Amino acid sequence: MSGRRDQQITPTADPTLRPLVGRQPLLKVLGNTLKRSTRKTFFLVELVGEPGVGKSRLVTEVANQARELGMATLAGRAAEFEQDAPFAAVVDALDDHLESQIGLLTRRLPLPEARLLSSVFPGLTIDLPQVPIPAGAGGARYRLHRAVRTLLEVLAESSGLTLLLDDVHWADEATIELLDYLVRHPPRGQVVIAVAYRPAQVSARLRTALSQVPAGQGTRVTVSPLSQKETEEFLGPGMSQAKRRRLYESSGGNPFYLEALSRAENGNGNPLAQITGDLAEDALRDVPDAVRSALQVELGQLSSKALLIAHAAAVVGDEFEPAAAAAAAELSDGEALTVLDELVGRDVVRIAPTPGRFRFRHPLVRHTAYTSASAGWRMATHGRVAAYLQKLNAPAPQLARHVVRSAGFGDVDAVGVLTQAARSVAPRAPMTASYWLTQALRLLPDIPANTGDRIQLLIELAAAQGVTSQFTEASGTALDVLERLPAQAYQQRAMVAGNIYARVTRLLGRAVEARALLQRELRAVPAEAIQHAGPLHLRLAVEAIWSAEYAESTRLLDQVPTELVPQPIAYAVAALRPMPAIAGGDGARGLALLDEADRVLVTATATDLAPWLDAFTWLCFSDLLTGRYRNALPRFERVVEIARNTGQNYILPPLLVGQAQAAAVLGDMDEAFTLTEEAIDMARVGGSQQSMAMALGSRSLLLTWSGEHTEALRVAAEATEAGGLVPEWWGLRARVAQAIAVAHSGDLDGAAADEVCDLLESVQRDQPMLLFCCEAMAHLLAGAGRWAEAAAWADRAERIADPALEINRALAGTVRAHALTGTDPAAAAELALRCAAVLEQAGLKLDAARARLRAGLAFTAAKDRVRALPELATAADAFAACRAKSLRAEALRATRRLGVRVAVPGGPKQSGPFGLSPRELEIARLVLDGHTNQQIAEKLFIGIRTVETHVSHVFTKLGVTSRASVGRVLGPALDAHDKG
Known part of the structure; x- marks a missing residue:
């Protein structure tokens, strides 16, 4: 496959193209989209429709329109029979153009990024200086994704860039992950990415990825059949x-x-x-x-040789060179060229934009040419293509696509090619690596002479399956390895059992099985080989934390001879040590162990941390549980980056949940919502109920803090359904979030909250989560004048808060201030102010604002209006910054009761043209882009009735009665509004 720049033909320039019929409204929408992109912003266009409905033709039209606007236009497409080629569509689009721009790119791209990009784009290898890639990069996906984003920004600098990717329903996993990244982290500058796909065949992962486009920066165009x-x-x-x-x-x-x-x-x-x-x-x-x-x-109806070349070319690829088709068909190059004239004349194939290449008229034509050839002939032809490519010294991944379809059982050379290909793509495309390793194992005879090779391939396969959420397969493969390994292979057995089998089996909800196998393996390790049992000790220590056996977890960690084990295991031990102490109630020891972990890990690289990343996840949560949010946030960010770099997607949901909690408490609610959205999406794709319960529970808590109580209840119900009745930390957190949501909906009975807090307190001293619940319940009960019940929650909070943890003591103090307002409001106000000062010093903006709100309410109860007003104003401003709408409304109501006139919170802000509110303007933009009400509801996570109400308001303010008129009336005003 090769890319091409600005070589799309216009309809009138190609006699094979019929006149475009029935697509003028769509072309107008697409044209408006491209014109909007001239505002130097990223934009995503989705062209969606059934096979043959005309998506590819519209892709051509988009290219023509973009070129008329002066934008660089690069186009590529995924192919049905090349889904095991990583980044195929993107390489197809960019590679030739990159080769022509090598001078610019070597000047503008950082050299490590250029070297990393060259591992994917052959066109970037010419005259590229040899520079080292930073430690831990190793072709890692996340760093590669960032490099591609930088590349697109450079290509767009002079005149903008339109990247067109057709047939992405056939996109490989690596391409999907890249699109996911680009949508969530859009390139800066005038970059338009247009993707075309069949809705019935698109993967859930791609559909989820495309749905993440920021509001106002994407449009979805449905291409329908023609009318009669x-x-x-x-x-x-x-x-x-x-x-x-x-x-x-x-x-x-x-x-x-x-x-x-x-x-x-x-x-x-x-x-x-x-x-x-x-x-x-x-x-x-x-x-x-x-x-x-x-x-x-x-x-x-083709001649026999023309049909032969059509079959052969379909085997070679979506785009092919005559020499390759000739080799596949066993014809001379001259014969092939002559026959290609017939195929071009019949419009079966067309001359490709890349010189010297041809491609089929449509993917369905290639599909028919491929599948109508006999199966045995296809197999032999793939073998001939592989041999042809081998003579050209083609890279292993290019060979593997044909070897996998032609090699027979026992072909050790084919096993070597597939293994080499898998290893070369594993860091950036582990799903493809998993497929090729599976095929290599299929070809490798299961005989004693191959035992070592087979075990190694199985270990690599289990690892690849484990990081791509193929948990059932990874668990089975790991068991297969353990059955094959000699009993004395202690080091290998411990690594497979501890770092693959037990980890993925827990994610499948079978923690008891995992723990039993770990214990059997540990008992089998003799004392003289105990240095090899580190992975078993580590994993059993984690299981002990999950089951609230904190002394046992500490005992297991103490058994690891850290001076004898590999450095990554020693680092993991240091990272795990704080959690048993903190969760077990010894905050002082936990803080000391956190400081010790910081000292030990100061020189640790990403390569050191990656093998035991879940241990460092526990370290991040240890920071949260001790109130060290400013420490936690950068630590979460680093571990998230390593997880992305190394493809460990399974661990991203809990990491993102923790990062979201830190961001929210520190005042960045928008970032917290973004992180939980991604956590939920990844949990759904991964299929882990544990991850789903954590992600949804976190989302519900954010919604409660934001005042969206109905939605918080709905999400909390889904979270508890995912968590079930499992008496472990992750499930109980979801139930606490539900109890808080129930209370904010008006049900102050408190029995459910009391019960779940009892459970969580007995299982794990998650002090922040428990204190969040205590504070919320006491605040609500105080507002209802139920002072004795509020005092009971204050008693619980003071019992929970560890004396060594200043932040948690301040949170408990806020709870006591709520209860004290009923009996001694002046003392309650002073206590709340002291707590607010501690919380502000630590950066906990939301909790500090809650404390100041309590101070204002208590001063009001004490008839001290002069001191109440500034506290209420400070709290209201902080809540506005934190997007805590209901709390801000409460602060403003209290202010109005003191005789001060303030704006109604959440009232319409007439900042848009025609007096549209920000939300109405946001929805109007989506209407302008062709979204239906249902699509708008899904994109903005609001109800369909809410959308209908907003659309009705938009129509009224614009003086129109149809969606089609919105663009006519709003468009010119919107341009002026955005410019000024």
Whole structure:
């Protein structure tokens, strides 16, 4: 595959293209989108439709429109039979252009990023200075994603860039992950990415990734079949009305199907009359029988050599060179070129924009050419293509695509190619590596002579499966390895059992099985080999933390001879030590161990941390549990980056949850919401109920803090359903979040909150979570004048808060201030102010604001208006900055009761054209981009009725009655508004 710049043809320049029919409204939407991109912002365009409906033609039109605006235009597409080629569509789009821009890129790209990019884009290898990649990079996906973003920014600097990716429903996992990153971290500058795909075939991962585009920076265009009238225009004159009607009914208005059926007409009006049994294989999924048959008829009318080359070219690839097709067909280069003239003349293939290459008219044509060849011939042809590529010294991943489809059992050379290919792509495309390793194992005879090789391949496969959320497969593969390894292979057995099997088996909800196997393995290790048992001790220590056996966890960690084990294990021991002490109630020892961990880990690199990343996740949460949020946030950020770099997606949901908690408490609620959204998405894709419960529970808590109580209840219910009744920390956190949401909905009974806090307190001293609950309950009860019940929650808070942890003592003090307001409001106010000062010093903006709100309310109760007003104002401002709407509203209500006029919180802010509020303006932009109400609701995470209300307000303010009129009226005003 090769990229091409600004080489898309216009419809009138290519006689094979029919006039564009029925797409003018879509073209107008796309044109407006491109014009909006001239504001130097990122924009995502989704072209969605069934096979053959015209998405690729619209991609061509987008390219033409972008070129007319002066933008650089690069296009590529994914291919059905190349889904095991990492980044295939992106390489197809960019590679040739990168080669032509090597001078610019070597000047503008940081050299480590350029070297990293060269591992994916062959066009960047020319004259590229040899520079080392920073430690821990190693082709890692996340650093590569950032490098691609930088690359797009550089390419867009002069005139903007439009990157068009067609058929992304066939995109490989690496491409999907890259798109996910680019949507969440958009390139800076005028970059438009347009993707076309079939909705029924797109993966859940890609659908989720594309849904993350920021509001106002994306549009989704559905390409529908033609109407009967448009079909008649498409077919043109010279055809009877009956034939047009029959073709419309057979095709459903699908342009490609129409074209295929009309090509197959044989004069008597029956497009099926010429079908023979020569092309029998049926693999055109989701395509009408008549269309499949028409394509087979079209190929059946070729000469024998032309059909042979068509079959051979389909094996070679979506885009192919004549020499490769000749080798595949066992013809001379001259014969192949002659026959290609026939294929071009019949419009089966077309000259590709890249010089010296051809490609099929449409992916469905290639699919038909490929599947209509006999299976045995295809297998042999893949072998010939592999041999041809090997003579050219093609890289292992390029060979592997053909080797995997041609090699037979026992072909050790093929095993070598697949293994080499898997290892070369594993850091950036572990899903592809997993597939190739599986195929290598299929070919490798399971005999004693191959035992060592087979075990090594199985270990690599289990690792790849484990980091790509294939937890069931990883668990089974790891068990297979343990059955094959000699009993005396203590080091290998410990690593497989501790760092693969037990980890993924827990994520499957089978922690008891995992722990039992770990204990069996540990008992089998003799004293003289105890230095090899580190992975077993570590994993058992983690399991002990989960089950609240903190003394046992400490005992297991003490058994690791840190001076004898590999450095990554020694670092992991230091990272785990604080949590048993903190969760067990010894805050002073926990703080000392945190300081010791910081000292030990000061020289640790990403390479040191990556093998035991979940241990460092516990270290991050240790910071949270002790109130060290400013320490926690950068630590979470570092571990998240390492997880992304090394493909350890399984651990990202809890990491993102912890990072979100730190961000929210420190006042960045927007970032916290973004992080929990990603955590939920990744948990859904990964299928771990543990991760799902943590992510949803965190989301519910944020919604409660933001005052969105109805949505908080809904999300909390989903969280507790995911967590079930498992008496472990992650499930109980979700239940605490639900109890807080229930209380804020008006149910102050408190029994549910009391019960779940009892459970959590007995399992793990998650002091922040427990104190959040105590504070929320006491605040609500104080507001209802139920002082005795508020005092009971204050008693609990003071019992929970560790004397050694100043932040947690301040949180408990705020709870006591709530209760004290009923009996001694002046003392309550002074206590709340002292707590606020401690919390502000530590950066806990939200909690400090809650304390100041209590101070203001207590001063009010003490009839001290002069001191109450500044505290209420400070609290209201802080709540506004933290997006805590209901708390801000409470502070403002208290201020108004003191006789001070203040703006109504959440009232309409007339900052947009036509007096549109910010939310109305946001929704109007989405209407302008062609979103339906349902799509807007899904994108903004609000109810469909809320969207309908906002759309109605938009119509009223604009004086229009239809969605089509919104752009006409709002467009010019929006341009002026955005400029000024």
